Amino acid sequence: MLNYVIRRILIAIPVLFGVTIINFIIMRMAPGSPIDMLVSPKLPAAAIEAKKVELGLNSPVYVQYYHWLKNLVLHGDLGYSMITYESVTKMIWSHMGPTVLLMGTSLILGVAIAIPLGVLSATRQYSKLDYTAMTGSFLGISVPSFFLGLGLIYIFSLQLHWLPSSGMTVLGGSGGVVDVLRHMILPVIVLTASVAGRNVRYVRSSMLEIMGQEYLRTARAKGLREFLVVNRHAMRNALIPIVTVLGMEIPILFGGAVVIEQIFSWPGIGQLTLSSIMSRDYSTIMGLNLVAAFVVILANLLTDVLYALVDPRIKYSYQGAAKS
Amino acid sequence: MAIVGESGCGKSVTALSIMRLLGKNSRIDHGNIVLDGTNLLELNEKQMQEIRGNRISMIFQEPMTSLNPVFTIGYQMIEAIQLHTDQDKKQASASAIEMLKKVGLPRPERIMKDYPFALSGGMRQRVMIAMALACKPKVLIADEPTTALDVTVQAQIIRLMKELCAEVGTAIILITHDLGVVAEIADRVLVMYAGQVVEETDVFTLFDRPGHPYTQGLLRSVLHLDADKDARLVSIPGSVPTMYQSLKGCRFHNRCSYATEHCLSHPPTLEATQQGHWTRCWEVEAAASSERQSGGGVSS
Ligand SMILES: Nc1ncnc2c1ncn2[C@@H]1O[C@H](COP(=O)(O)OP(=O)(O)OP(=O)(O)O)[C@@H](O)[C@H]1O
Ligand code: SF4
Ligand SMILES: [Mg+2]
Numbered sequence: 001m002l003n004y005v006i007r008r009i010l011i012a013i014p015v016l017f018g019v020t021i022i023n024f025i026i027m028r029m030a031p032g033s034p035i036d037m038l039v040s041p042k043l044p045a046a047a048i049e050a051k052k053v054e055l056g057l058n059s060p061v062y063v064q065y066y067h068w069l070k071n072l073v074l075h076g077d078l079g080y081s082m083i084t085y086e087s088v089t090k091m092i093w094s095h096m097g098p099t100v101l102l103m104g105t106s107l108i109l110g111v112a113i114a115i116p117l118g119v120l121s122a123t124r125q126y127s128k129l130d131y132t133a134m135t136g137s138f139l140g141i142s143v144p145s146f147f148l149g150l151g152l153i154y155i156f157s158l159q160l161h162w163l164p165s166s167g168m169t170v171l172g173g174s175g176g177v178v179d180v181l182r183h184m185i186l187p188v189i190v191l192t193a194s195v196a197g198r199n200v201r202y203v204r205s206s207m208l209e210i211m212g213q214e215y216l217r218t219a220r221a222k223g224l225r226e227f228l229v230v231n232r233h234a235m236r237n238a239l240i241p242i243v244t245v246l247g248m249e250i251p252i253l254f255g256g257a258v259v260i261e262q263i264f265s266w267p268g269i270g271q272l273t274l275s276s277i278m279s280r281d282y283s284t285i286m287g288l289n290l291v292a293a294f295v296v297i298l299a300n301l302l303t304d305v306l307y308a309l310v311d312p313r314i315k316y317s318y319q320g321a322a323k324s
Numbered sequence: 325m326a327i328v329g330e331s332g333c334g335k336s337v338t339a340l341s342i343m344r345l346l347g348k349n350s351r352i353d354h355g356n357i358v359l360d361g362t363n364l365l366e367l368n369e370k371q372m373q374e375i376r377g378n379r380i381s382m383i384f385q386e387p388m389t390s391l392n393p394v395f396t397i398g399y400q401m402i403e404a405i406q407l408h409t410d411q412d413k414k415q416a417s418a419s420a421i422e423m424l425k426k427v428g429l430p431r432p433e434r435i436m437k438d439y440p441f442a443l444s445g446g447m448r449q450r451v452m453i454a455m456a457l458a459c460k461p462k463v464l465i466a467d468e469p470t471t472a473l474d475v476t477v478q479a480q481i482i483r484l485m486k487e488l489c490a491e492v493g494t495a496i497i498l499i500t501h502d503l504g505v506v507a508e509i510a511d512r513v514l515v516m517y518a519g520q521v522v523e524e525t526d527v528f529t530l531f532d533r534p535g536h537p538y539t540q541g542l543l544r545s546v547l548h549l550d551a552d553k554d555a556r557l558v559s560i561p562g563s564v565p566t567m568y569q570s571l572k573g574c575r576f577h578n579r580c581s582y583a584t585e586h587c588l589s590h591p592p593t594l595e596a597t598q599q600g601h602w603t604r605c606w607e608v609e610a611a612a613s614s615e616r617q618s619g620g621g622v623s624s
Contacts, residue, residue: 215392223377
């Protein structure tokens with residue numbers, strides 16, 4: 001298993017390399033440049049040229065990429081933002097916390113709702129509860145998150161004045177736990193609704209498939225309680241396909257962060273991404289891109305490891321592969 | 325006790341009814357299931373769980389899918405043992421290894437840690453037998469336990485079940501298509517057709533003087549080693565009707581050569597024709613005498 005993980009990490013390196021190259025090229029092909037943001041077009045051409053030299057934008061693209069890569073590999077340095085002159089690494093780190101907090105909470109809550117609800121729906125197929133859960137899930141999937149987000153802000157912030165509509169803390173406030181929690185509620189509801197909505201259905205159908213299996217009859221014939229038949233014997237098997245989809249949730253959430261963080265002015269990676277794209281902040285975009293690629297690869301790896309943990313057949317095939 | 329009958333006649337349904345494990349879409353309409361004086365149909369689900377795996381165990385037809393693929397053999401064995409005894413994990417594990425040894429599995433300690441996918445069909449069926457007998461049940465229901473196995477393994481498994489059950493003091497209800505197996509291990513035989521018992525008798529009477537026309541047909545359709553080489557293998561024409569409830573008269577009448585007008589409209593009842601021999605047929609006399617004229621039953 002460890003061998004397998006190491007091998008996967010080694011394979012990830014060329015993938016990351018490729019992703020950054022492609023991103024570099026696409027970014028440069030897009031119209032506009034950080035110069036437009038920094039320098040007034042009224043300035044003489046010489047001044048603009050000087051700025052270009054300062055930012056290293058006058059050399060050919062492959063030379064720029066080479067410099068960027070050399071800096072990253074030799075010094076672990078992602079460079080400085082072309083707009084704010086802050087260290088990109090530092091910026092990413094400071095925005096990472098809020099995003100992980102928001103996404104992590106929503107993922108955990110979403111799964112905590114989806115699994116029991118999906119299992120109940122499956123064991124009581126065509127019951128009222130099943131229909132209610134399926135309708136809820138349908139809404140969770142089909143209502144766009146920006147719409148739900150704006151709706152919630154309208155009701156709970158503008159009309160009822162119960163919850164703040166944006167930011168992570170009150171401006172000038174203490175920034176205590178309660179403050180952050182109050183700011184988290186609305187965005188977490190939006191994200192949880194979509195995570196739960198997507199996964200309830202999946203858990204349900206995966207359980208339904210397992211419920212007809214013969215080994216459950218064996219478990220019942222042993223005299224096992226129905227509760228354990230479902231939650232021990234059936235669940236452990238249903239978990240195998242569920243784990244795969246859950247692993248995919250992480251990149252989905254990460255991508256969705258752009259929209260949600262924008263709506264709720266949440267100071268996370270998504271917001272940083274959007275603002276650096278707007279200002280063509282090349283070095284920050286490259287850094288964010290690398291992080292995104294890393295998250296996807298890590299999520300995949302995590303999925304595979306979990307997969308092996310819940311499915312003994314996979315675990316053994318890895319061990320077999322490692323031995324040979 | 326063996327239950328025989330062709331595919332779809334309700335053998336598995338009968339077995340699952342005894343365990344009260346039929347799905348939600350079915351119910352037991354009438355009748356009693358009595359074990360040691362207790363009517364199982366009057367027990368609640370909790371009491372029934374006490375019975376399952378403890379006093380009545382069951383082995384299924386398909387060993388490849390009867391064990392949970394994500395748990396080790398040891399886990400599944402220990403779970404079964406701990407459900408009905410108050411042994412701790414260690415004792416239960418020792419009993420499990422003991423049982424695996426008894427069913428003739430090599431290196432039982434190793435097998436305890438194996439997952440089902442690592443075992444062959446025959447080995448899995450042995451594990452199922454070990455698991456089913458772990459709590460020394462009164463009755464073992466084996467629903468075609470060897471159908472999915474190859475022939476050499478079949479004989480071993482049947483013999484193993486017979487020996488172990490004799491040792492533990494367990495009665496076997498064996499469901500099978502294989503009349504050879506019936507002849508080898510059964511004391512009494514129940515012949516089923518279209519969801520009903522059509523004949524019940526001891527094994528010798530069954531092979532010598534089968535009462536019901538269906539049983540006669542069943543026996544005639546078996547190939548014999550001492551048969552003339554130009555003798556033809558007989559088959560019963562037609563097939564089992566599917567909608568039992570819509571049938572008014574005898575359920576076998578469309579395939580029966582003794583059928584009369586009476587059979588068409590009146591369902592026969594299970595009557596004792598002799599001591600310990602019940603048959604569900606209006607024309608037992610006629611069937612029996614013609615059977616005798618045609619050379620009698622089959623000696624085995
Ligand atoms: N007593 C009954 N009442 C109503 N339906 C029945 C009854 N017995 C059997 N059936 C129907 O017949 C179908 C086949 O029965 P079952 O699975 O018990 O056959 P079987 O004898 O075990 O066949 P096989 O030899 O192929 O395993 C069942 O799914 C059920 O729908
Ligand atoms: S009752 Fe009539 S139809 Fe049915 S088996 Fe007997 S003779 Fe045949
Ligand atoms: Mg069957």
